[in-house]
Amino acid sequence: MGENFLEIRGLDKFFGPTHANRGIDLTVKRGEIHGLIGENGSGKSTLLSQIAGLYRRDGGEMFVDGEPYDPHSPIDANRRRISMVMQELGVVGNLPAGVNVYLGRTGQFSKFGIINMRKMRREAAGQFEKWGLDAPPLGQMTDGMMIESRKMIELARALSVDPELLLLDEVTQSLSLNNRNKLYELIRRFKDMGRSVLVITHDIDEMVEITDTITVLRDGQVIGTVDSRKTTPDEIRMMMVGRELSGDYYRADNAPSYEDEVVLEVSGVSVPGELEDVSFELHRGEILGFCGLSDSGIHAVGKAVYGLSKRSAGDVYLKANDAHIVNPTQAMQSNMGYVPKDRDNEALMIHASIRDNFCLPSLTELKGAAGFLNPKKLGKLAGEMRDKLSVKCTGIFQPMDALSGGNKQKVNLGRWLAKDLKLLILDCPTRGVDVGVKAYIYSLMNEAKRQGIATILISDELTEVLGMADRLMVMKDGKVTKTIDRGPDFTEQSVIGVMI
Amino acid sequence: MKRIKVSDIVPFAAFIVLFVFFTIVSKGKMVSAYSLKMLLEQSILTIITACGVLFVVAQGSIDLSVGVNVALSGVVGMHIATVTGQGWLMIPCSMVIGLIVGLFNGVIVSKCHVPSFTLSIAMLIGVRGVVNYIQTIIGIEYIPESMLFVTTSTFRIIAFIVIALIVLFVFEFTRVGRYSQAIGENETTARFVGIPVDKMKILVFAIAGLMAGIGAVFSMATVGGTTMTMGAFLEMKVAMAIFFGGVLVTGGSSARFYKVILGSLSITVIVYGLSLIGMSDSQISESVEGGLLLIILFITILTNRHRASRKKAAEAEE
Numbered sequence: 001m002g003e004n005f006l007e008i009r010g011l012d013k014f015f016g017p018t019h020a021n022r023g024i025d026l027t028v029k030r031g032e033i034h035g036l037i038g039e040n041g042s043g044k045s046t047l048l049s050q051i052a053g054l055y056r057r058d059g060g061e062m063f064v065d066g067e068p069y070d071p072h073s074p075i076d077a078n079r080r081r082i083s084m085v086m087q088e089l090g091v092v093g094n095l096p097a098g099v100n101v102y103l104g105r106t107g108q109f110s111k112f113g114i115i116n117m118r119k120m121r122r123e124a125a126g127q128f129e130k131w132g133l134d135a136p137p138l139g140q141m142t143d144g145m146m147i148e149s150r151k152m153i154e155l156a157r158a159l160s161v162d163p164e165l166l167l168l169d170e171v172t173q174s175l176s177l178n179n180r181n182k183l184y185e186l187i188r189r190f191k192d193m194g195r196s197v198l199v200i201t202h203d204i205d206e207m208v209e210i211t212d213t214i215t216v217l218r219d220g221q222v223i224g225t226v227d228s229r230k231t232t233p234d235e236i237r238m239m240m241v242g243r244e245l246s247g248d249y250y251r252a253d254n255a256p257s258y259e260d261e262v263v264l265e266v267s268g269v270s271v272p273g274e275l276e277d278v279s280f281e282l283h284r285g286e287i288l289g290f291c292g293l294s295d296s297g298i299h300a301v302g303k304a305v306y307g308l309s310k311r312s313a314g315d316v317y318l319k320a321n322d323a324h325i326v327n328p329t330q331a332m333q334s335n336m337g338y339v340p341k342d343r344d345n346e347a348l349m350i351h352a353s354i355r356d357n358f359c360l361p362s363l364t365e366l367k368g369a370a371g372f373l374n375p376k377k378l379g380k381l382a383g384e385m386r387d388k389l390s391v392k393c394t395g396i397f398q399p400m401d402a403l404s405g406g407n408k409q410k411v412n413l414g415r416w417l418a419k420d421l422k423l424l425i426l427d428c429p430t431r432g433v434d435v436g437v438k439a440y441i442y443s444l445m446n447e448a449k450r451q452g453i454a455t456i457l458i459s460d461e462l463t464e465v466l467g468m469a470d471r472l473m474v475m476k477d478g479k480v481t482k483t484i485d486r487g488p489d490f491t492e493q494s495v496i497g498v499m500i
Numbered sequence: 501m502k503r504i505k506v507s508d509i510v511p512f513a514a515f516i517v518l519f520v521f522f523t524i525v526s527k528g529k530m531v532s533a534y535s536l537k538m539l540l541e542q543s544i545l546t547i548i549t550a551c552g553v554l555f556v557v558a559q560g561s562i563d564l565s566v567g568v569n570v571a572l573s574g575v576v577g578m579h580i581a582t583v584t585g586q587g588w589l590m591i592p593c594s595m596v597i598g599l600i601v602g603l604f605n606g607v608i609v610s611k612c613h614v615p616s617f618t619l620s621i622a623m624l625i626g627v628r629g630v631v632n633y634i635q636t637i638i639g640i641e642y643i644p645e646s647m648l649f650v651t652t653s654t655f656r657i658i659a660f661i662v663i664a665l666i667v668l669f670v671f672e673f674t675r676v677g678r679y680s681q682a683i684g685e686n687e688t689t690a691r692f693v694g695i696p697v698d699k700m701k702i703l704v705f706a707i708a709g710l711m712a713g714i715g716a717v718f719s720m721a722t723v724g725g726t727t728m729t730m731g732a733f734l735e736m737k738v739a740m741a742i743f744f745g746g747v748l749v750t751g752g753s754s755a756r757f758y759k760v761i762l763g764s765l766s767i768t769v770i771v772y773g774l775s776l777i778g779m780s781d782s783q784i785s786e787s788v789e790g791g792l793l794l795i796i797l798f799i800t801i802l803t804n805r806h807r808a809s810r811k812k813a814a815e816a817e818e
Contacts, residue, residue: 308692332694346692349685352753360682361693363675371674 005030005065005165005196006051006082012059013046013220020046022220023060028165031194033187035207035228038217039240039434044200045087047217048167051198052084053077075104083158084167087200087432091142091150098124098138101156127156131186134179147174147342148294155183166190168199172206173431176294176460177499184210202434204233205463216240237435249439250467251446256486258286258470262319263422263454266305269314274300276478278314282423282454287445289469290458292499297478298458299341302427305456306338307331320422332361337416341427341458347412348400355382355396358415365419381418389414389440406437413441417448424448425456430464442468466490474498511746511762514796518766522773529776530769541653543768544660545570545718550738550760551667552602552711555704557742558671558680558755560687561616563705565605565623566712566738570731571631573597574716578641578726579634587644590720595713601627602709606702616705624735635728642725650721663714668757680704684751740789741767744796766796 006028013021021043028034036044049055051062053071062069064080071077074084091100098121099106109120121138128135133156136149145153151174158166172180187197187210201207207214208228216223216239223239264282269275275297282288290298303309305316307327316325321334331338340346348357359366359378366377382396389410393403400408409429416424426445430438445468448455459465465472474482474495482498484490523530549566556563577594581587605623609616649655671677679700682690691697719730745763748754770792774785 306692306694327696328691328694329696330694338692338694340692345686346688349682349689349752352681352685356678356681356753360678360695363678367675371676372669373673373675373678375673 003029004063005032006069006198007063007066008051008060009062010060011047011050011057011062013043013050013055014058015046020220021050021057024217024220024222026215026222026225028196028198030196031191032213033191033197033199033211035211035214036198036200036217037202037204037207037214037236037240038223039436042217042240043220044217045169046220048084048169048198048200051077051082051165052167053082054084078161078163081162081164082167083161083163083165085151085154085158085169085171087170091153093143094141096121096139097136097142097145097149097153100142100153101127101138101160103157105160124156124160127160128152131156131159131189133182133186146294148176148179151175152179163195165196165198168197168201170200170202170432172201172203173460177462177496178293202432202438203461204236204435208233208236240434241436250442250464254486254490256286256470258449258454259284259452264305265315265317265319267315267317269304269316270312271300271304271309271478272312274309274478275304278304278478278480280473280480280483282456284320284452284454285449286471287449287455287457287469289465289472290456290475291460291462291465291472291495292475294460296475296499298475299427300478301475302338302340302425302456302458305331305423306336306425308338318423333364335420335422336425337361337419337421337423338425339413339416339427339429341431343405343408343412343431348408350401351399353397353399354386354391354393354403354411355379357400357411358382358385358396358418361415362419385411385414385418389444406433409433409437409441413444417444421448421453423454423456425458427458428460429457430459430461462492462495466492466495508746510796510799511744511759511766514744514799515762515766515769518769518773518792522769522776526773526776530773535772535776537653539765539768539772540657541722542772543764544656545715545722545734546737546741546764546767547761548660548663548718549712549715549734550741550764551664551671551757552708552715553738554667554671554742554747554755554757554760555676555680555707556616557747557749558677558684558751559701559704560684560749560751561609561701561704562620562739562749563602563605563616563708564620564735564739565601565627566708566715567731567734567736568624568627568631569598569601569709569712570716570719570734572601572627573713574720574730575631575634575638575641575726577713577716578643578720579638581644581647582641585644587646590643590647591650591717594716595710598713598716599706599710602706602712603702605709606705609705610698610701620735631730635726640726640728643720650717651724656718656721660718664761667711671757676700676703676707681751681753681755684755685753737767740793744793 004027008024008026011021011024024047038044050057053074053076056072069080092103101124102120106115109116124138125135133152136145136152142150142153151171172183175183190197208231211228213225214228214236215225216236218240261284262281263284267279269278278301290301292298300309304311307325307330318325318334318336323330323334325331325334344350355378359381362381363373367373379396386396391407391410413429430441445455457465457469470486472484473480476499484494529535549570553563553566573594576597577590580593581590605619608614608619643651679695682695683697683700687697720726741763742760744766745759747759770789771785774788779785
């Protein structure tokens, strides 16, 4: 056994005219935690997919343990002890969680064609236990589960082949703090066992923290490989973008700044099983952050305010419009906007055009006499927003699914900014977008703040809330446990203490 | 610029190929003024009913009860007109009864979360029984003399064009159509944005019912009164026309008004073309219809798969 587990030389991959990977050279040593970083569209996922056997390469060579390696399917890659957790969700919704762990490999539990479900569930639970992860209810259908649980199932599936090399594509972004820590622990264990991890994440600080080596990709090429201990997040950002980024990522000021006018009054809102007696006020131009573990109810707050959940008690009063919000239609027509967490499944019409996605919340405002929706007006709105947000596309009639994650998110956010908003609810607005778009989204939030829009910012990323919010509310078990104003107390330590 | 997708051309191509094919095998009989008028007249009932179902299909649901709805609203509407002696009542009464049946469908689908396919099949069977029962009692009725003007081609064609234009407007240029497409694209998204999904579901079934009521008037106008086989297999013809035109079963942005017109015309061309070349034996003509539907659906799915593979490539670039 040599020192290098995986060696890649001159790897090429084309998608039609697109040259997604150009002559990639990469080496992953045994016991190495190797990070891959780059902007959206730089070819990271493509590279990982080829290693995992999802795509065949178009040129170049790969070696595992010095032997030629050319996987023609993920199962084939599994045989060489390589497995991957993908960025997009890869569980079968109407199968129980336990079956998803052994998807494609259920044969080992079957006798005369009948699968021993109990044994499979037990083994699946064993996988979670073995790697120190919390198991979701394994007999339940994955459909109704949160993204986070589904991600954990995928992780368990990847681990169940006992991999020598684990490929992680944007896994942490779907996880809450406690599961993230468990994943870090798992990665460290891999290292101790002399195994390797190749990981993609957009979070540069996290990347520097957990990896030994970082390889930066840009436009399908390797820009450089650096030692994580000898580099800084700024250096990596520069390598990714190819130029220096201005320092202002988050807000520069260190004190709350908003007007006195109250926009929203939430009083005593309870949603069975999700929220308990949540009350707060929101002012003009204020950004109110919500943080907590993923089951703490922070995401439920956004839904409840937008009228999406059935409340058992309490009132959501949009003072600016003198409206008591009880359903989402009323919310939409009362100058409120809501950007949900799951972009592809809850927010966008993935197969519809960019224009239709941009215009959907504004149709009531766009209609003329007899409800006439003039196509010219729709085109104008979409065209203007596309130019304003510089959405990279071939035209406003291009289907949404042709866009990259960052550009999709620009549309998702931009369609609300096209309206005359009083209140904007953002649930994890920078999930799965690269630094460039991330910085842009923060600048949009700042702009909205200046215009007097009140914002509710719900996020799994604590640094983001600390960086942007005027006030933040920490939640636990569906209740607000602490409210902190922007100032000296606005630190990770003071929040995490209350969160857990 | 708006790029034209391969899957959008299929309905046009299918119509042209069918039309040219039957023109050639019928030795040019297909293009005579008489044939063209017959084509249009025979398509009217399918198009009118399909126009209503289009809204339902756009949401990703289906209404298979429109055939029996045509029968019920026609039979009852006509009976009211006959009994009261007020001939004009046949039109509003048919429309109202169609609307009521549609509203019932909508409320059940939206409030009780019954899949539209299951519900409308139940309606298809149940209401047909009711219609048969009524007809065994009251028998066949004829359009009263005061209303005979509706049977003229001029009236039917003008009324058809006016109604088609209204549907075109409502479906393509108002929120009703847009919201329905959005619900078909992704119901969760529609709900999360704030579209009144439940109300929209009731509304589209009501529209489908109303159009079936109007269809009943056209159906009676074509034959001069009610028949024992009114609306029979119409729901299948309507569904075929919509899917033949290239609308996907999942609805969404693939649901377009022009596709319904093209799909309906294509189907009429097949039926009429077969009778022109002397193959009007209904069994053969039906199996030919079925075979052609298979081919068109196959092509539609194939072109959409092409679209899906392009999408995959775009995702992988990230």
